[in-house]
Amino acid sequence: MSATVLSGRELAAAIRTETAAKAAGLAEAGTPPRLAVVVATADESSAWYVRSIAKAAEKVGITCDIVDLGGDAATETIRTALVDLSADDTIHGIILQTPLPAGAALEDLASAIAFEKDVDGANPLSLGRLVAGLPAFAPATAEAVVAILDHHKVELTGRHVAVVGRSTVVGKPAAHLLLDKNATVTVCHSRTADLPAVTSSADVVVAAVGRAGLITAEYVRAGAIVVDVGTNPTDGGGLAGDVDAVSVTEQAGGLTPVPGGVGPVTTALLLQHTVRAAAVDR
Amino acid sequence: MSATVLSGRELAAAIRTETAAKAAGLAEAGTPPRLAVVVATADESSAWYVRSIAKAAEKVGITCDIVDLGGDAATETIRTALVDLSADDTIHGIILQTPLPAGAALEDLASAIAFEKDVDGANPLSLGRLVAGLPAFAPATAEAVVAILDHHKVELTGRHVAVVGRSTVVGKPAAHLLLDKNATVTVCHSRTADLPAVTSSADVVVAAVGRAGLITAEYVRAGAIVVDVGTNPTDGGGLAGDVDAVSVTEQAGGLTPVPGGVGPVTTALLLQHTVRAAAVDR
Structure with missing residues (x-):
């Protein structure tokens, strides 16, 4: 007996189809959805993953900005980038890609991501709201x-x-x-x-x-x-x-x-x- | 065989003694510690509990303000009180007592408690920081x-x-x-x-x-x-x-x-x- 394969591909496709329709509606209404991925690593598998997100985003009609700060970005440089993106009205979602440079902690830096744009639920406020049963994006x-x-x-x-x-x-x-x-x-x-x-x-x-x-x-x-x-x-x-x-x-x-x-x-x-x-x- | 009684009284006394010493030091240095308990209920057992906190606070040298908003306070009245206390430099700790009037949710209202004064860890930000391993007061x-x-x-x-x-x-x-x-x-x-x-x-x-x-x-x-x-x-x-x-x-x-x-x-x-x-x- 072999276990049933619980594929994620059909579900992912359904979510993408629904998302593409909504993205098209938003673009038509003058709010083209836009995602920023902040990268501060030279890690190869991470770069591969970020490119795959960008490709998937473009396919459903979401513009994806890869904000590459380099593998040895200072913590404050990363924080400033997150604060600036949080204040940018044309950006709707922000992801801080891991791994981060030595000394930078995701939990700490992610506090700089505006809660409403924290689409990967990395800000501790998102996590706390999730645990408290309040609306928030989950990781x-x-x-x-x-x-x-x-x-x-x-x-x-x-x-x-x-x-x-x-x-x-x-x-x-x-x-x-x-x-x-x-x-x-x-x-x-x-x-x-x-x-x-x-x-x-x-x-x-x-x-x-x-x-x-x-x-x-x-x-x-x-x-x-x-x-x-x-x-x-x-x-x-x-x-x-x-x-x-x-x-x-x-x-x-x-x-x-x-x-x-x-x-x-x-x-x-x-x-x-x-x-x-x-x-x-x- | 009877179970060993794991009393909390000795531990509580030790914490109070240490806290009283620190409170005295703070008062001497010009920062007498002050706690505000916001009450919006006519519940009797809650009133009893709040009085017991106030008494315990005074005993260790912490001033305790009971801010009684009445059992039918509007959500916005409670929120405003929490915002004002958060902005008050002479207040160091804020507790929002439960139960709350119908329609008011602790998790939601507690977001108005300044994170640094959230001594009962009720603000979802405190909870999220706790879960993320960042400094925060736990409930x-x-x-x-x-x-x-x-x-x-x-x-x-x-x-x-x-x-x-x-x-x-x-x-x-x-x-x-x-x-x-x-x-x-x-x-x-x-x-x-x-x-x-x-x-x-x-x-x-x-x-x-x-x-x-x-x-x-x-x-x-x-x-x-x-x-x-x-x-x-x-x-x-x-x-x-x-x-x-x-x-x-x-x-x-x-x-x-x-x-x-x-x-x-x-x-x-x-x-x-x-x-x-x-x-x-x-």
Whole structure:
């Protein structure tokens, strides 16, 4: 038995189609949606990701400015760029790409992104509002986890979900979004005693640790649903998930692929958020 | 066998003593610490609680202003009061007391409390910064949970903690603080399937649901530590916890009492935060 492949491609396409229609309407009304991606790294896989966002944006009718500050930009240079973009009425969405230069913390710098333009939910205010149940853009990756489960009609109410990873950008906000869906949520991490025992007691496992192939069959209960958030670069220039798919597919009931799972949904949600931000702006 | 009583009184006294010394120093230096409690309810148990905070504040040398707006204050009246207090240089800490009049949401109104004066961590920005690992005042009750466990030397790293309750003021921030202590944290709630099965698999149970006596022996593993955050008013004018202490004490290894557990620590931490806010102000 192999697990059902829980693809993200159809959902991403649907979100892009809806977003393109809204973007066209906004452009017609004189507010062409525009996204700025601030880059302060020479990291190759990051550059590849930023180009893919820009391409996806242009395809749905969102102008995408890549603001490249160079790999050794000072913290204050990055902050100033974010403040300026926040004040620029023609910009509706702002993403601060990671990694950042040594000494610059995303959580700190992202406070400079205007809350209304914070389409990747990086500003701590967005995160706090999310946790408090107030309107805010969620970090797109965390939202993609819930969206892909929804799309594939995975019931969450009362189910036990184990989130592996406690990062501010994925694990923690995903845990909150899953709680909002009435799941019972366990957050696991590097200090969790007997991780396989915890994850194999869960109905749904969300792997967001950034360690290629960490999650094998022994981490998964028979029939459980597994969401793979990992995007670990491989030597060959490809992407490897946090899940060992060959091992897990024999055990799981459903598994999101890498690539083609959470990734495309994340990008589509960033575009959806940008159009929403532009629509509020009007 | 009866569970060890994990009192909060000694810890609260120690925090008050330290806070009184700092308050005296601040007063001498010309910055007498001052706390404002905004009240917009005619609720009796709330009035009792506010008076107890005021008394505790005065005892450690913090001036406490009770700003009573009446039980039918308009949302905008409350917001204006919070904005004015935030702008008042002589005020260092601001608490917005609950319950609020119908139609007013704490999460929304608390955004009007200046982040630096938000000594009960009610502003969503405080919550977001907390989750993001940036300096912020935590909601005092949530912090008291961790403080009382620390005080009684309950190890948290790698241990499984079940938090029962997902409120913005206690359950969710407590879950984050426990994660920061390297616990594996499960958040349970009214929609959790088989709550006793989940809580009785945990090393530590934090009960923060607001239902008197919900947690009985069957919810607790032998030897587990139980923190009772409940403060449910009883017919006789007393307080009842969320834990049925008579039942649980035979099973648990340790149990915080109600009253005398999390409550006094919470109040002491509010005062500590106020003095810290005043010290930053200087």
